[in-house]
Amino acid sequence: MSLPTILVFGDQLNRRIGMLAGATPQTHRVLIVESAAKITSRKWHVQRAHFIVASMRKFAAELSTEGFHVDYRFARSMREGFDAHVREFQPTEVVATEPNSYGARQLAARLGIHTVPSTQFLCHPDEYQSFRGSRKSIKMEDFYRWQRKRLNVLMDGDEPAGGRWNFDEENRQPPPKTGHDRWPEPLRYELDEVDRDVLESVQKHCFGTLPEGQWATTRDGALARMRFFVDRVLPLFGEHEDAMLKSNWHLAHSLLSPYLNVGLLLPEEVVTAAESAFRKGKVPLNSAEGFIRQIIGWREYIWNCYWQWMPEYGLMNELGARKDLPPMFTDPAKTSMACMKSVLSGIHERSYSHHIERLMVLGNFALIAGINPQQFTRWMWNSYIDAAEWVMVPNVIGMSQYADGGMLATKPYASGGAYIDRMSDHCKGCAYDRKKRTGEDACPFTVLYWDFFLRHQDRFVKNPRVARQVRAAQQLQDNDELQVVAVKILKKLDTGTV
Numbered sequence: 001m002s003l004p005t006i007l008v009f010g011d012q013l014n015r016r017i018g019m020l021a022g023a024t025p026q027t028h029r030v031l032i033v034e035s036a037a038k039i040t041s042r043k044w045h046v047q048r049a050h051f052i053v054a055s056m057r058k059f060a061a062e063l064s065t066e067g068f069h070v071d072y073r074f075a076r077s078m079r080e081g082f083d084a085h086v087r088e089f090q091p092t093e094v095v096a097t098e099p100n101s102y103g104a105r106q107l108a109a110r111l112g113i114h115t116v117p118s119t120q121f122l123c124h125p126d127e128y129q130s131f132r133g134s135r136k137s138i139k140m141e142d143f144y145r146w147q148r149k150r151l152n153v154l155m156d157g158d159e160p161a162g163g164r165w166n167f168d169e170e171n172r173q174p175p176p177k178t179g180h181d182r183w184p185e186p187l188r189y190e191l192d193e194v195d196r197d198v199l200e201s202v203q204k205h206c207f208g209t210l211p212e213g214q215w216a217t218t219r220d221g222a223l224a225r226m227r228f229f230v231d232r233v234l235p236l237f238g239e240h241e242d243a244m245l246k247s248n249w250h251l252a253h254s255l256l257s258p259y260l261n262v263g264l265l266l267p268e269e270v271v272t273a274a275e276s277a278f279r280k281g282k283v284p285l286n287s288a289e290g291f292i293r294q295i296i297g298w299r300e301y302i303w304n305c306y307w308q309w310m311p312e313y314g315l316m317n318e319l320g321a322r323k324d325l326p327p328m329f330t331d332p333a334k335t336s337m338a339c340m341k342s343v344l345s346g347i348h349e350r351s352y353s354h355h356i357e358r359l360m361v362l363g364n365f366a367l368i369a370g371i372n373p374q375q376f377t378r379w380m381w382n383s384y385i386d387a388a389e390w391v392m393v394p395n396v397i398g399m400s401q402y403a404d405g406g407m408l409a410t411k412p413y414a415s416g417g418a419y420i421d422r423m424s425d426h427c428k429g430c431a432y433d434r435k436k437r438t439g440e441d442a443c444p445f446t447v448l449y450w451d452f453f454l455r456h457q458d459r460f461v462k463n464p465r466v467a468r469q470v471r472a473a474q475q476l477q478d479n480d481e482l483q484v485v486a487v488k489i490l491k492k493l494d495t496g497t498v
């Protein structure tokens with residue numbers, strides 16, 4: 001029987017998204033293409049490749065169980081899979097939900113696929129556009145408050161619950177001195193036959209530690225993790241949101257980003273679960289607000305920045321950062337910096353690190369060392385379980401590397417060893433001394449931090465948010481010597497161990 005086909009992309013794995021929401025086995029056939037070109041196009045982290053491919057195969061199986069005719073195609077490329085499907089089934093038309101990346105939307109247009117608006121995010125770019133109006137850009141805080149009001153989340157009438165919009169002040173505590181086991185261990189999952197098959201096919205192209213059940217690959221598994229998070233972890237979310245500990249990789253982070261990004265979870269259900277726990281008195285307001293801010297604020301803001309500024313945005317390099325990615329990023333043994341080694345090894349083991357480790361350790365280091373932002377983006381994209389172009393590009397180019405010259409962030413997120421020492425337990429026992437700016441054991445973060453503001457003083461002295469740091473760098477007694485040490489560190493980064 002000739003039916004229209006819905007092409008489902010690998011990050012749209014939810015029955016309630018866009019085109020699939022209104023479809024039944026009687027009205028539509030489904031096409032999912034597993035493209036060998038995509039899998040072998042880069043050296044992915046094995047947990048990331050496994051997560052995406054296993055989630056696709058299991059979602060296809062769930063649709064089949066529901067009665068859909070699913071054409072799950074193994075093909076050399078998306079185009080090849082699509083063409084073969086059309087030849088075999090002669091669908092009346094092929095339709096899809098708007099893909100989540102610029103490249104996939106271009107491909108859909110080239111293939112003549114009709115697309116319907118995506119419901120995978122809470123703020124569609126058209127809605128964002130009408131909120132923005134003629135303004136050049138919107139601050140995340142304004143966007144977030146608008147989202148709170150229009151979605152009626154954490155609102156008491158027209159006022160924010162508890163009378164305040166923002167609990168950042170309470171949520172930036174350093175790590176506690178003791179009780180580092182207070183955060184519940186994340187749920188684990190048994191690997192099944194499908195997982196093992198997938199691993200066999202992707203493993204040879206990948207790097208990193210094989211999965212041991214850290215990441216679920218079904219909607220049921222994702223829902224279980226969401227419930228576990230809301231019941232057991234969310235009450236602790238706020239306070240130490242920005243803290244880092246070498247002995248604890250998750251703290252109170254939700255670990256929900258991979259599921260949200262491939263559609264196994266939808267943002268509205270996560271937000272509803274968090275708000276409902278707060279309303280029942282099970283979660284304090286600073287934790288509920290801090291978490292909801294990430295989902296309806298940051299996540300949706302980043303999504304809309306992507307659509308507002310791509311494709312040119314991904315190529316921006318306003319600070320002219322040209323350094324190649326140092327070998328330590330692919331081999332953590334090549335650094336003696338305790339903070340970098342801990343975060344890089346964690347990524348090898350789990351394909352994950354939490355936000356502050358991404359922003360204030362890896363991103364900060366890439367920024368102050370002048371690493372090429374496109375190379376850094378690519379490495380992060382290959383390495384992280386939750387990576388996707390729409391979220392990786394604005395977070396790297398804009399938020400962490402200031403490569404957009406300040407379109408997204410109003411200041412560069414640069415800091416020295418003092419910040420890392422305050423917010424983590426890495427510095428104690430490190431080969432370097434976070435207070436030193438000169439000498440063999442000078443902390444690379446501290447040295448490169450001051451050097452960064454000296455290198456870019458003309459630009460940043462005009463920025464009110466960091467002008468003070470620039471003037472402090474100019475006034476350092478030893479700034480000549482410090483710049484010599486910085487050059488040595490930068491040189492050593494290319495070949496030796498730093």
Ligand SMILES: Cc1cc2nc3c(=O)[nH]c(=O)nc-3n(C[C@H](O)[C@H](O)[C@H](O)COP(=O)(O)OP(=O)(O)OC[C@H]3O[C@@H](n4cnc5c(N)ncnc54)[C@H](O)[C@@H]3O)c2cc1C
Pocket residue numbers: 252253254255256257258260261291294295298299300302353354355356358359363380384386387388391392395396399400
């Ligand atoms: C340099 C850099 C690269 C990043 N790359 C990615 C990426 O590829 N994929 C990705 O999903 N996130 C990325 N982020 C954002 C953020 O670090 C992760 O979403 C978060 O660490 C995921 O872990 P979690 O689910 O435990 O988060 P939690 O701390 O529990 O936060 C809850 C949720 O909020 C959302 N969120 C929070 N901050 C952001 C943000 N800045 N942008 C988008 N969503 C946000 C995520 O969906 C996350 O699951 C990046 C941030 C930086 C600074």
Ligand code: SF4
Pocket residue numbers: 337338339340416417418420421426427428430431432433434443444445446
């Ligand atoms: S001393 Fe410097 S390099 Fe060592 S852990 Fe602290 S910030 Fe990192």
